[in-house]
Amino acid sequence: MSFKRAGIFSPNPLTTRGVSTKLSAQKDKIVYTNGKVVIIRDLNNPASSTAYTEHVKDPTVARISPSGYYCASADISGTVRVWDTVGEDRTLKGEYKVIGGRINDIAWDGESKRIIAVGDGKEKFGHAFMMDTGTSSGEIIGHSKAVNAVSIRQQRPFRAATAGDDSSIIFHQGVPYKYDKVIKTHTKFVQDVRYDNTGDRFASVGSDSKVFLYDGKTGDTLGEITDSPHKGSIMACSWSPDSSSLVTSSADCTVKLWDVETKKGITTWTIGSGVSHQQVGNVWSGSENIVSLSMSSDLNIFDRRANSDKPTRVIQGPQKSITSITPSKDSGTFLAGSTDGRILSFSTATSESDSVDGEGHTNLVSGLATSPDGTVYSIAYDDKVKEIVATGQSFTDASATLSSQPRSVAVASDSTVFVTEIKSIEAFRSNQKIHTHQPKYSPHAVAASGVLVAIGGDDQKVHLYQWDGKALKETTVLDGNKGTVSALAFSPDSKYIASGDSTGRVCLFDVQEKKLVTSRWSFHSARVNSLSWTSESRHCASGSLDTHVYVWSVERPMKNIAIKNAGPGGVNVVLWTSEDAKTSKLVSGGADGCLRVWEVTFHA
Structure with a gap:
């Protein structure tokens, strides 16, 4: 008997009311966290998604480097882990303790060499460092309260913008990164800040329902988008690949697409009503797809080419164990x-x-x-x-x-x-x-x-x-x-x-x-939490709190298949889902919210 990985059913992002949930993307894959898991989800082929489970504390945000080879993920303890996205081993490149508290956002520079992490630390609210050594590449200062978002200009000369609960945006020059000036455009919490792909502009959104645009090199304010504004806190913004459009997601249950040059609204999508439909995060995936996250954890996908005021697709999934x-x-x-x-x-x-x-x-x-x-x-x-x-x-x-x-x-x-x-x-x-x-x-x-x-x-x-x-x-x-x-x-x-x-x-x-x-x-x-039999009554699978799954043979009781670490935090359920003469598919799930599929082969 033998086994191999055959796929995964990923959980959806974990959300918290009133808190911006950071999503990121690389081509047709989106990246987010849930519990102790970092998920790289393929929107076109969900079974090939990745679940990274090596954090000791709950991760809060993850972003793939511009090169696509590495992912940086940060957790509630202020630790950043940089790991390899190529292959199944997820080799650790480095682990760094950067601040003394929760990290809310991280950003890569355009060379995939430097990272800025921001959040709610005890001694400081942000840190800039090299991804391979952890050595400092400047200082992130100027905020008096927790920092919610950070974005780095992807072209030289590098610049960085951070946004926080003190209603301020701090503009940094680099490298090394150093304080340049404070921008006081918002009157309430600034929830998100994002550079466009050309580096010419960056945008900010906040709890005051306002959207502002700035010059990417100088940090000067270019203006406010005031056409048909949101009626609730704006929790996230994201630029189109061609940098001509900006999408915003709001607690008023709407997602808006803006033309940046004219500062006019293009499309408004209304998701529903009530707390469960509040929009708390978004990201632009691929050339045309916009992904916006509902408070209920639903991932709403919009096609800007489609003439519809509703999502073209909604991805639902578990949010808890x-x-x-x-x-x-x-x-x-x-x-x-x-x-x-x-x-x-x-x-x-x-x-x-x-x-x-x-x-x-x-x-x-x-x-x-x-x-x-x-x-x-x-x-x-x-x-x-x-x-x-x-x-x-x-x-x-x-x-x-x-x-x-x-x-x-x-x-x-x-x-x-x-x-x-x-x-x-x-x-x-x-x-x-x-x-x-x-x-x-x-x-x-x-x-x-x-x-x-x-x-x-x-x-x-x-x-x-x-x-x-x-x-x-x-x-x-x-x-x-x-x-x-x-x-x-x-x-x-x-x-x-x-x-x-x-x-x-x-x-x-x-x-x-x-x-x-x-x-x-x-x-x-x-403790054994779950048992499941194959249809011919010859093999039984067991899932346990010890994180392992075993497949037992009735005819040969001393023979078994050990699927070690099948579910970090403990396996709560196992179920055989499909079978043929030689192979069967077994699903296991548990504390991390993931349902993993294993292809088990029974040898004669």
């Missing part, structure tokens, strides 16, 4: 839930995802299960069980209230939904509670096959129950685990059940003979 997963009726899709209550449908064909429509959950989605007819049931920490149509596109109106916080969910052959809670097991059918079972142990994991229901508890045992449509009747207790049973899965042929526990052990039981087959699937070093 993946916590649950289940197959869809359509073999080419699956559903996954996250800690922020969102459930998304993922397509293995396009490597893209869409949010499930309708009134969903408001808290962590702790479980998903698919019924024989394809209907999906979800449970969450809002103490609700909800129903999703078989196509996976929308929630139905069906909803039931649980007695306490749910842990796991499974569906029997008669579409009865079983939910394990802190002290009880509840059964629902047609949106109505029909049975409550209160065992002597605390139930955790649940799985169902036909009318057989398995419950794993804190007593380190697997309890098998027979479901007669009205009540659960315990028939067998399977013993072999050494910790709280945290994951259960029946094999598709119903012959076996695999049980993972809090110590990292996975036990395999024969259901018909009611005996332990093997307890040697014990290579995990932390």
Whole structure:
């Protein structure tokens, strides 16, 4: 058995209300951060996207060098890492502690040699340094409050502009970079500042809803764009590749395209209304595509050639950790839930995802299960069980209230939904509670096959129950685990059940003979969170808090595939999505919000 990487489902950018989220681009790829991950996302081929996970603290901004060979990413601790974008090793070029606090923005010079990082430091708000040695290349001074943005003129003579919460723009000459003058055009926080590609001009936007243009060499103010202004804070701006147009994104839920020479508006796109549609970041990708980020984390793509007041495409994805997963009726899709209550449908064909429509959950989605007819049931920490149509596109109106916080969910052959809670097991059918079972142990994991229901508890045992449509009747207790049973899965042929526990052990039981087959699937070093079987019931995959995924063989119990560090921060879910005679695709996801696809080959 062997494996290789086959793709990735990337999370969308992490957003914070009232804070500008910095996006950057190189050709058709956009770069952003989410949690502890830096994402380089290919808009045309999402499966080939890159996830960089080497930061100890949460990264806040990342930008690829003009040469395209390196990426600089910065985090909340004031550390900048410069790493290689070519190849799969992501070789570290250098790591530098530049300020004593959060870095809000970074910028490369046109020679891909120097970097300026700005943010909210304790002793200073910015630092200029060489990318290969970390030595200083000037000083960034003049601000009295946190700096939100920085931009460097890409041509010699180099210049740099920084913008901050003190309503000021500081213009620097270089190199080495040194203070030249302060520009006081804005009356509130300056959220973004950007040089155009020719170096002739730079623009600034702020919370005062104003847009200003400046001379790129002298820093002199050229004027304000006042035609049909935004009605809310402007969070980001970006220049077109030919430097003739400027795009701005605002908290008033609009994106505006401006003609710089005439200072007139060309197009206004209205995204929607409400906080979730506030625009908090943007970047120009390629020659015609504009990408603007909604507060909800949706990436809205506009084509300036299209005669439309709506996005030509919207990229949706998880914003927080993946916590649950289940197959869809359509073999080419699956559903996954996250800690922020969102459930998304993922397509293995396009490597893209869409949010499930309708009134969903408001808290962590702790479980998903698919019924024989394809209907999906979800449970969450809002103490609700909800129903999703078989196509996976929308929630139905069906909803039931649980007695306490749910842990796991499974569906029997008669579409009865079983939910394990802190002290009880509840059964629902047609949106109505029909049975409550209160065992002597605390139930955790649940799985169902036909009318057989398995419950794993804190007593380190697997309890098998027979479901007669009205009540659960315990028939067998399977013993072999050494910790709280945290994951259960029946094999598709119903012959076996695999049980993972809090110590990292996975036990395999024969259901018909009611005996332990093997307890040697014990290579995990932390809690097993998820189990998934291949369709022929010969292999089982396990995902664990220890960040690893293992693929086990029933016929050869001592043989396994170890996918090390499959999910930084811990693997919460695993699922087989497609199979043929020799290879199968396995999806794993977890704390970093990424869903990684692995192509597993089973050798004869």
